[in-house]
Amino acid sequence: MSNHRQQAIEAIANTEYDLNQIDFKSKPLKELFGELVFNEDVQKARLPKPVFKALQKTIKQGVDLDPTIADAVASAMKDWALEHGATHYTHLFQPMTGLTAEKHDSFLSPTGTGSALAEFSGKELVKGEPDASSFPSGGIRATFEARGYTGWDPTSPAYLRETPNGATLVIPTVFVSWTGEALDKKTPLLKSMEALSSQALRILRLFGNEDAKKVFTTVGPEQEYFLIDKNFLFGRPDLLNCGRTLFGAKPPKGQELEDQYFGTIPERVIACMADCEAEMFKLGIPVKTRHNEVAPSQYEIAPIFEDSNLATDHNQLCMDVMRRTAEKYGLVCLLHEKPFAGINGSGKHNNWSMATDLGENLLNPGDNPHDNAQFLVFCVAVIRAVAKYPELLRVSVASAGNDHRLGANEAPPAIISIFLGDQLQDVMDQLERSDLKSTKQGGFMEVGVSVLPKLPRDAGDRNRTSPFAFTGNKFEFRAVGSSFSISGPNVVLNTIVAESLDYIATQLEVATGAGKPLNKAIQDLLPGILKESKKVVFNGDGYSAEWHKEAERRGLPNLKSTTDAIPVIVRKDTVELFSKYKVYSERELQSRYAIFSEKYVKEVTIEANMMVHMAKTMILPAALRYQAEVATAVNAAKAAGVDAGAQFDALKGLTAVIGRFQAATADLEKAGHHEGNGDPYHHAKYIKDAVIPRMADLRVLGDELETVVADDLWPLPTYREMLFIK
Ligand code: ADP
Numbered sequence: 001m002s003n004h005r006q007q008a009i010e011a012i013a014n015t016e017y018d019l020n021q022i023d024f025k026s027k028p029l030k031e032l033f034g035e036l037v038f039n040e041d042v043q044k045a046r047l048p049k050p051v052f053k054a055l056q057k058t059i060k061q062g063v064d065l066d067p068t069i070a071d072a073v074a075s076a077m078k079d080w081a082l083e084h085g086a087t088h089y090t091h092l093f094q095p096m097t098g099l100t101a102e103k104h105d106s107f108l109s110p111t112g113t114g115s116a117l118a119e120f121s122g123k124e125l126v127k128g129e130p131d132a133s134s135f136p137s138g139g140i141r142a143t144f145e146a147r148g149y150t151g152w153d154p155t156s157p158a159y160l161r162e163t164p165n166g167a168t169l170v171i172p173t174v175f176v177s178w179t180g181e182a183l184d185k186k187t188p189l190l191k192s193m194e195a196l197s198s199q200a201l202r203i204l205r206l207f208g209n210e211d212a213k214k215v216f217t218t219v220g221p222e223q224e225y226f227l228i229d230k231n232f233l234f235g236r237p238d239l240l241n242c243g244r245t246l247f248g249a250k251p252p253k254g255q256e257l258e259d260q261y262f263g264t265i266p267e268r269v270i271a272c273m274a275d276c277e278a279e280m281f282k283l284g285i286p287v288k289t290r291h292n293e294v295a296p297s298q299y300e301i302a303p304i305f306e307d308s309n310l311a312t313d314h315n316q317l318c319m320d321v322m323r324r325t326a327e328k329y330g331l332v333c334l335l336h337e338k339p340f341a342g343i344n345g346s347g348k349h350n351n352w353s354m355a356t357d358l359g360e361n362l363l364n365p366g367d368n369p370h371d372n373a374q375f376l377v378f379c380v381a382v383i384r385a386v387a388k389y390p391e392l393l394r395v396s397v398a399s400a401g402n403d404h405r406l407g408a409n410e411a412p413p414a415i416i417s418i419f420l421g422d423q424l425q426d427v428m429d430q431l432e433r434s435d436l437k438s439t440k441q442g443g444f445m446e447v448g449v450s451v452l453p454k455l456p457r458d459a460g461d462r463n464r465t466s467p468f469a470f471t472g473n474k475f476e477f478r479a480v481g482s483s484f485s486i487s488g489p490n491v492v493l494n495t496i497v498a499e500s501l502d503y504i505a506t507q508l509e510v511a512t513g514a515g516k517p518l519n520k521a522i523q524d525l526l527p528g529i530l531k532e533s534k535k536v537v538f539n540g541d542g543y544s545a546e547w548h549k550e551a552e553r554r555g556l557p558n559l560k561s562t563t564d565a566i567p568v569i570v571r572k573d574t575v576e577l578f579s580k581y582k583v584y585s586e587r588e589l590q591s592r593y594a595i596f597s598e599k600y601v602k603e604v605t606i607e608a609n610m611m612v613h614m615a616k617t618m619i620l621p622a623a624l625r626y627q628a629e630v631a632t633a634v635n636a637a638k639a640a641g642v643d644a645g646a647q648f649d650a651l652k653g654l655t656a657v658i659g660r661f662q663a664a665t666a667d668l669e670k671a672g673h674h675e676g677n678g679d680p681y682h683h684a685k686y687i688k689d690a691v692i693p694r695m696a697d698l699r700v701l702g703d704e705l706e707t708v709v710a711d712d713l714w715p716l717p718t719y720r721e722m723l724f725i726k
């Protein structure tokens, strides 16, 4: 008789995987790119010229969509999709679950005379009405007025999703309630991009730039994830249902040898990665980089940056492709922030900048940032924004899953600070002293091997411990969780920077309006802003205990857990900020406050229930079987007349741990049976204070049992197996 765990290992040992599923020789990468996307080239080839031009203006310059072109676009999309084997279309939207949602409709309509016609009108392209009463709305919709509408987002191109028996035309959409409130993650993102664009353009106009018509925020999200053999999943109900292990003793070997980071990628994993990349290329996702990460079985994938709306859609799609493709190789892709305790968790580095529609990166310092006044203005605006609204950035990355990472010496602390690096720090110091003269140059690095070329040195070193780092020509927000939609963090970033740009533009407009030359106005304004904001700048080790003390001294907020952060969403200054830039109304913020609280309660409650279930039905039975074995051995030894003192002590010790384990199980079970009083935040606080500590207690005891119970009786795949059997 063997258990799940033994069956899993046997299955892995006996399976041959087909690793060569893609042939890049017969179909080169270049040809794959965008194959499934109704992109600019396809639009140009298939749309009447005026329609194409109007659509491109909307996409590239944010001009309002001309509603009369919808029919022509719909008809071209339909023909293109049908030629590519599509049978259905869907409005894809991003409800507050953080996932994507879709309902498929067939292109076919019966003619009434026995046959059917493929139809797709502009009306169907522009608007949909899924029955969406079951998505979280945080009180915005009662079920009796459950109407939610999807609306076409022409700035994110439609694409085809190929599935085993056919293909579906996927149309990215926003999702709003009957009363016009956003029920999704795309609507506020688009609004925040517009807010930033209008404020950034004011600054550009001051610098005499009349050509730029729109400023986009750009994002390149680096995505971390784990891949483990799928057979293990069936023996781990916690991984299967919660995405993370709730029990599991620390393995003898973890990540301490540092032999994994950038190491050679295992064959099956690289086959899977290549397949994912081919899929993503077809979908027009510009994936670029892949490598091993720090923890065993942990990896990273990164695309080339795009505008934030597209980058967000593509990151959602990327996670979806990875999950589905992993299965083809007998793997499972874990996107949870902390699938395994004791080794690194997974995050998402949100590389962020601003660029004009003509392609100018506004955070590019050039060779001499000190005389690049425009760069300084934009950069100082970001610093001011982070200094003024650190708690909003913090709450944008808050979740039960991410609580396991932030502040745990593997991910940035929960204290939001900015790393500028030597060069920029030096420029900012000079600027603050109103004494801008020089820029530290990077120079060259001596590699010490004469046959190698000299490498130009980056003027700024890396700092992995900072949550918000300037990395040459962009800022990198590193606290985002791996399973997150990047929408939330970018909505915050765009809005707080828009507010800063607004402030700066207003000051500069007043000064120049009164006849002050622009450069003088800038030199008069920025030092004061820097003085006020510099408390948030920290170039040292963000993991260190000294920094926690120093941050406290500086008065920087340290919102340690999700429940500490959630109230920020409905604070007066938050409501004022988001209402002013028309990104969220107060009601929308109230709904997010409720949804985040509920999500936290639900996630942790499911975990607690799962722990109790595993404790009672898997761990306790294994421990009792082993206890019986030991007891039998003690009795047998006694009967044989030998001294069984040590075995008796072992039995006593084991029995004591089992007893404590049972008590802790009962305790957690009782704590979990809590009925909220209807206030979701109140409930979340209860969960944080009463349930989470009991989960931690139970885990310690369960993990202790794992280290004493006979290996052949232990039912759960262990860390040493899940992380190292590849
Ligand atoms: P690393 O941070 O590992 O050195 P890179 O700097 O090359 O790697 O880029 C990391 C990510 O940042 C990539 O997704 C890249 O496309 C993105 N990135 C680069 N420039 C920008 C930019 N101007 N705006 C947003 N993201 C950017």
Ligand code: MG
Binding pocket: 222, 349, 476
């Ligand atoms: Mg990076």
